[in-house]
Amino acid sequence: xxxxxxxxxxxxxxxxxxxxxxERRFPTETRHHLCAVIESLxxxxxxxxxxxxxxxxxxxxxxxxxxxxxxxxxxxxxxxPDFPGMRDYLLRHFQAEPRSLAVILSECLKEERRILxxxxxxxxxxxxxxxxxxxxxxxxxxxxxxQTSEVNKEIRSLEALNEKLEFIQENxxxxxxxxxxxxxxxxxxxxxxxxxxxxxxxxxxxxxxxIVNILNLAEEIVATLADxxxxxxxxxxxxxxxxxxxxxxxxxxxxxxxxxxxxxxxVREQLQKVRDQNSRYNGVDxxxxxxxxxxxxxxxxxxxxxxxxxxxxxxKQPVTSSSLQRPLVLKTGVRFTVTVRFLANLPEFKCxxxxxxxxxxxxxxxxxxxGFRHFDFSTGDCKVLDVDxxxxxxxxxxxxxxxxxxxxxxxxxxxxxxGVTEELHIMKFVARFRYAGLDCNIEASSLPVxxxxxxxxxxxxxxxxxxxxxxxxxxxxxxxxxxxxxxxxWRQLSQVLxxxxxxxGQRELDENQLxxxxxxxxxxxxxxxHWSKFSKNESVWIWIEGILDLIKKYLVDLWxxxxxxxxxxRTRTRTLLQEKQTGTFLLRFSESNxxxxxxxxxxxxxxxxxxxxxxxPYTKQELSIMSLPDIxxxxxxxxxxxxxxxxxxxxxxxxLKDAAFGRYYTISAMSAPKKVVxxxxxxxxxxxxxxxxPPPSPQREIQTMDVDTxxxxxxxxxxxxxxxxxxxxxxxxxxxxxxYMDPSSS
Numbered sequence: 001x002x003x004x005x006x007x008x009x010x011x012x013x014x015x016x017x018x019x020x021x022x023e024r025r026f027p028t029e030t031r032h033h034l035c036a037v038i039e040s041l042x043x044x045x046x047x048x049x050x051x052x053x054x055x056x057x058x059x060x061x062x063x064x065x066x067x068x069x070x071x072x073x074x075x076x077x078x079x080x081p082d083f084p085g086m087r088d089y090l091l092r093h094f095q096a097e098p099r100s101l102a103v104i105l106s107e108c109l110k111e112e113r114r115i116l117x118x119x120x121x122x123x124x125x126x127x128x129x130x131x132x133x134x135x136x137x138x139x140x141x142x143x144x145x146x147q148t149s150e151v152n153k154e155i156r157s158l159e160a161l162n163e164k165l166e167f168i169q170e171n172x173x174x175x176x177x178x179x180x181x182x183x184x185x186x187x188x189x190x191x192x193x194x195x196x197x198x199x200x201x202x203x204x205x206x207x208x209x210x211i212v213n214i215l216n217l218a219e220e221i222v223a224t225l226a227d228x229x230x231x232x233x234x235x236x237x238x239x240x241x242x243x244x245x246x247x248x249x250x251x252x253x254x255x256x257x258x259x260x261x262x263x264x265x266x267v268r269e270q271l272q273k274v275r276d277q278n279s280r281y282n283g284v285d286x287x288x289x290x291x292x293x294x295x296x297x298x299x300x301x302x303x304x305x306x307x308x309x310x311x312x313x314x315x316k317q318p319v320t321s322s323s324l325q326r327p328l329v330l331k332t333g334v335r336f337t338v339t340v341r342f343l344a345n346l347p348e349f350k351c352x353x354x355x356x357x358x359x360x361x362x363x364x365x366x367x368x369x370x371g372f373r374h375f376d377f378s379t380g381d382c383k384v385l386d387v388d389x390x391x392x393x394x395x396x397x398x399x400x401x402x403x404x405x406x407x408x409x410x411x412x413x414x415x416x417x418x419g420v421t422e423e424l425h426i427m428k429f430v431a432r433f434r435y436a437g438l439d440c441n442i443e444a445s446s447l448p449v450x451x452x453x454x455x456x457x458x459x460x461x462x463x464x465x466x467x468x469x470x471x472x473x474x475x476x477x478x479x480x481x482x483x484x485x486x487x488x489x490w491r492q493l494s495q496v497l498x499x500x501x502x503x504x505g506q507r508e509l510d511e512n513q514l515x516x517x518x519x520x521x522x523x524x525x526x527x528x529x530h531w532s533k534f535s536k537n538e539s540v541w542i543w544i545e546g547i548l549d550l551i552k553k554y555l556v557d558l559w560x561x562x563x564x565x566x567x568x569x570r571t572r573t574r575t576l577l578q579e580k581q582t583g584t585f586l587l588r589f590s591e592s593n594x595x596x597x598x599x600x601x602x603x604x605x606x607x608x609x610x611x612x613x614x615x616x617p618y619t620k621q622e623l624s625i626m627s628l629p630d631i632x633x634x635x636x637x638x639x640x641x642x643x644x645x646x647x648x649x650x651x652x653x654x655x656l657k658d659a660a661f662g663r664y665y666t667i668s669a670m671s672a673p674k675k676v677v678x679x680x681x682x683x684x685x686x687x688x689x690x691x692x693x694p695p696p697s698p699q700r701e702i703q704t705m706d707v708d709t710x711x712x713x714x715x716x717x718x719x720x721x722x723x724x725x726x727x728x729x730x731x732x733x734x735x736x737x738x739x740y741m742d743p744s745s746s
Contacts, residue, residue: 001111001247003035003109003116003127004031004032004038004112006260007115007116008111010116014247015247017115020506021108021506022108023083026105026108027089028063028603029081029086029563030060030086030089030090031108033059033086033715034063037059037060038105038109039057039109041056041105042056043102043106043109044057046098046099046101046106047099047663048099048662049104049667050098050099052102053074053098053101053478054100055146056098057094057095057101061087061091063092064086064087065081065087067084067601068084068087071083072233078230079506088414089729090426091500099663101530102340102663103664105265105665107557109141110345110662111506111560111587115388118245129715131499134252135579137221137229140189141219141221141223141255141256141259141260143217144214144217144218144259144260145259145263147210147217148266148270149211150171151211151214152266154207154210155270155273155274158203158204158274158277159273159277162346190383192416194712200380204274204308207274208274211267211270212296213592215264215300215460215713216347216671218260218263218264218267218300219281220302221256221260222260222303222306222307225253225256225260225307225310226307226309226445229252229256230253230313231475234313235473236471237309237317238447238528239483239499241317241328241447241465241469242465242466242470242637243325243496243500244499245502247520249411250341250343252573253343254343254345254393257310257311257343257344257345258344258346259306260344261297261308261311262346263345264303264304264306264307265346265348266583267300267435268300268301268304268437269425269451271296271297271300272295272736273291277508278290279383281524289341290417295525300525301436301437303438303439304436304438305438307344307504308433308438308440309440309442310343311343311344312353312355312429312442312443312444313340313341313343313642314338314339314412314429314444314445314447315339315341315395316338316339317338317446318330318336318338319337320334320336321335321336321337322334322337323458323532325504325522326458326465328446328450329450329458329461329462330452330455331451331452331453331455331458332404332405332450332451332452333378333403333404334402334405335401335403336402337398337553338357338397338401338446339396339398340383340385340395340396340398340444341393341395342385344697345387345393347450348435349386349435350385350387351386352385352433352434352435353385354383354385354431354667355383355396355429356382356429356431357377357398357427357428357429358427358429358430359375359376359377359425359426359427359431359648359657360374360375360427361428361443363425363426363479363618371418371425372418372423374405374406374408375403375404375405376404376406376424377402377403377404378402379400382660383396383397384396385431401738403451405453416480418483419460420451420452420453420483420539421450421452421463421464422450422464423451424448424449424480424482425450425479426445426447426448426449426466426477426478426479427449428445429443429444430442430443430445431443442525444477447480448468450464450465450678459541460542462545464482464542465575466496466500466644467531467534467535469492470484470492470496471485471488474673482531485529485530485531487530488528488529488724489527489529490518490521490522490527490529492526493521493529493534494517494518497514497517498514500544500548500574501548501551504548504551504556504557505548505551505555505559506559506560507558507560507562507565512565512566512718513565513566513568516567516568516569516572517567521534521540521568539594541551541593543591546594546595546597547566548596549596549620550589550596550597550620553620553624554624554627554628555623555646558628558629558661559666563651564587564588564589564598565586565587565588566587566589567589568586570614571656573586573588573601573612573614573719577601577612577652578612580603580650580653580654581603581649581650581654582603583603583604583649583650584651584652584653584654585600585602585603585647585649585651586600586601586651587599587600587628587651588601592617593621595619595620596619597618597619597620598615598616598617598623598628599616599617599618600614600632601613601615604647612649615635616689618631627666629664629665630665632661633661633665634687635647635648635689636687636689637687637689638688638689644688658729671675680724683728
C-alpha cells in the first residue's frame with residue numbers, strides 16, 4: 001500500500017499534522033494524485049544533486065500531462081482534478097530550482113514516515129484499549145438498532161393478527177344466517193376468538209417488555225455517552241487545543257448519538273402504533289396496558305431528553321484567523337470563528353435548532369471577582385443548524401463574531417482584581433429543542449477564553465490557557481482559578497511544553513532537552529512548578545515563547561530534522577564537545593536573550609589543550625537577513641597573522657556539516673562572477689569572528705514582559721489592520737534587504 005494511502009487511514013489529528021507539514025510548501029492535492037510517482041523517486045539523492053532533482057521534476061510534470069490527457073479522453077475535464085493548474089504550479093515555483101522541490105519532498109516523506117510510526121506505536125497501546133472499549137460500545141449500539149427493528153416486525157405481525165380476528169368477528173354472523181347448520185358452532189367460534197384475543201393481548205405484553213428491554217439497553221448507552229465518552233472527548237479536545245496530538249474527531253460520538261436518538265424516536269412511534277391498534281380493534285381489551293405504556297413512553301422521553309441535553313457541542317473552539325494554532329485567546333474588535341455541532345444527526349432535526357451565542361452567561365465570577373471585565377458580541381446573530389458539511393453533520397459556523405468591552409462603573413476596591421491575561425470567560429450557545437413531545441432548552445459551552453486588548457498580551461494569555469487546561473479536567477469550569485492558581489507537576493508542564501514545539505516545529509522535545517528545562521525551571525523538592533515562577537517573576541515562559549517564535553519563523557526545517565540540540569547548558573556543551581574531534585559543533589538556544597536567539601559552540605584541540613568556543617547568539621533580525629545554514633557555511637574565524645578559516649566541520653556527534661545542512665544552503669553568491677550594477681560591485685555578507693573566543697555576554701535576568709511596551713507607530717498600525725481586516729486584504733510589506741549596507745558606500 002502507498003504511504004499516502006496509509007496516511008489517509010489515520011485519525012483526523014494525525015492527518016492535520018500531515019496537512020500542516022505541506023502547508024505553504026507543496027500542494028496536498030498534487031501529493032495525492034501523484035502519490036505513487038512521488039514515493040517511487042529518490043528525493044534524498046535529488047536534494048543534493050541538481051541533475052537528479054531536474055530528472056525527478058520532469059517526471060512529475062510528464063505524469064501530470066498524462067493524467068490530463070486521460071481526463072480529456074474520458075471527457076472528465078470539468079469534474080476531474082485541475083491537472084493543468086498543478087502543472088503550472090510546479091513550473092512556476094520549481095522549474096528554476098528543482099532542488100528546492102527535492103528538499104521539500106525529501107523532508108515531507110521522512111516526516112510522513114515518522115507520523116505513521118508514531119501512529120503505529122500509539123495504536124499498539126492506547127488505541128488498543130480504546131478500540132476494545134469502542135468496539136464494545138459499537139456492539140451495544142448495533143444490538144439496540146437490531147432489537148428496535150425486530151420490534152417493528154412484531155408490530156406488523158400483531159397488526160395482521162388483529163385484522164384476521166376483526167374479519168372473523170365481523171363476518172361470522174352473516175355466515176350463521178346463511179347456514180342454519182352452523183349455529184351449533186357459534187360457541188366454538190366465540191371460544192376461538194377469545195383465545196385469539198388473549199394471544200394478541202399476551203403478544204402485546206411481550207412486545208412491551210421487549211420495548212422496556214430496549215430502553216434499558218438505551219439507558220446504559222446514554223449513560224456511557226453522556227457521562228463517559230463525551231467527557232473523555234471533551235478532555236481530548238481540551239488537550240488538542242494546547243497542542244496535544246490527541247484525536248478530537250467527533251465521528252464515533254456522532255454515529256452513536258444518532259443511532260440512539262433514532263432508536264428512541266422509533267420506540268415512541270412503536271408505542272403509538274400499539275396505542276392505535278388498541279383503539280381501532282375493539283375486540284381486544286387492552287385497557288390494562290394503558291398505564292404501563294404511559295410509563296414506558298415517559299421513560300423513553302426522559303432518555304431522549306438526557307441524550308439531547310448532551311448532543312450540542314462546540315466542535316471547534318473560538319480562534320482568530322491570525323492565530324489558528326492558539327485558540328481561546330481573543331482580542332477585542334478582532335473577528336474570530338467558532339463551530340457548533342448537534343451530534344444526533346437525523347433528518348428530522350434538520351433546521352430544527354436555532355442557536356444563539358451568549359457571552360459569560362450565568363458566570364458567578366462576573367459578580368464575585370472585583371474589577372471583572374464585561375464583554376458582549378459586536379454582532380451575535382443566531383444560526384440554524386443545517387446539513388452543510390461534507391459529512392452531512394448538523395453544524396453551524398459562527399464566522400464573524402467579535403467582542404466589545406462593556407464599561408461598567410465599579411464600586412469599592414479592586415485590590416483583588418485579576419490580571420487581564422488571567423481573567424477567564426465562557427461563551428455559551430443556547431437553543432430550544434421542541435420535537436417528539438419534548439420541549440427543553442439545551443446549551444453548549446466553549447472552553448474558557450482569555451480576552452486581550454493588545455497583541456503584546458498574547459504570549460501571557462496563552463500561558464494562562466495552557467495552565468488552565470492542564471489543570472481543569474471536569475465541569476463546571478473554575479473561572480477563578482488564577483485567584484489562587486494551583487501548581488503544575490513538572491510532568492504536566494513538560495508535556496505541554498513539548499506539545500508547543502510539536503505544534504510550531506513538528507517535533508517534540510526529547511528527554512535531554514526537557515532535563516535542561518527542568519533544571520532551569522524547577523526548584524521545588526516535590527517537582528512542582530508554581531504559576532508565579534513560570535509566568536511572572538522570572539518570565540520563563542516569555543523566554544520559551546521567544547524561542548518558539550524563532551523556530552516558527554526561521555528554524556522550522558532544522559528543528560524538524562533534529563539538527564538543533566537547542567536546550568543544552570554551557571556546562572553540558574563543554575562536556576559533550578571536549579572529547580570530540582576538532583571542528584565538532586552543536587546548535588543551542590541563548591539562555592539570556594528573551595526574544596529568542598541561537599548560537600553554535602565548537603571545539604578545537606591545539607597545543608595539547610581543549611578549547612570550546614561559542615559565537616555571539618544570532619537574533620531574529622540577523623536570521624531574517626541570512627539563514628542559519630548559510631551562516632554555518634560561510635562562517636569564518638579570523639586571528640592575527642592567519643588566513644580566515646571556517647572552524648565548523650562536523651555537527652555533533654560526527655555528521656559532516658554539508659551532509660547535515662547541504663540541502664538548506666542557498667546558491668553561494670561567492671561562487672558567482674562579480675557584476676557591476678550602477679557602478680557598484682555585488683558583495684555578500686560574511687559572518688566573521690575576530691577572536692577565537694568572543695567575550696561572553698553578561699548574564700541578563702529575564703524581565704517580565706511589559707504589556708505596554710512602546711512600539712513603532714507604523715508597526716502598531718500594520719498589526720492592527722492585519723488583525724482587523726486580514727481576511728479582506730493582505731498588507732504589503734517591503735522585502736527585507738538581503739544584506740547589510742556597506743559601511744564604506746556613500
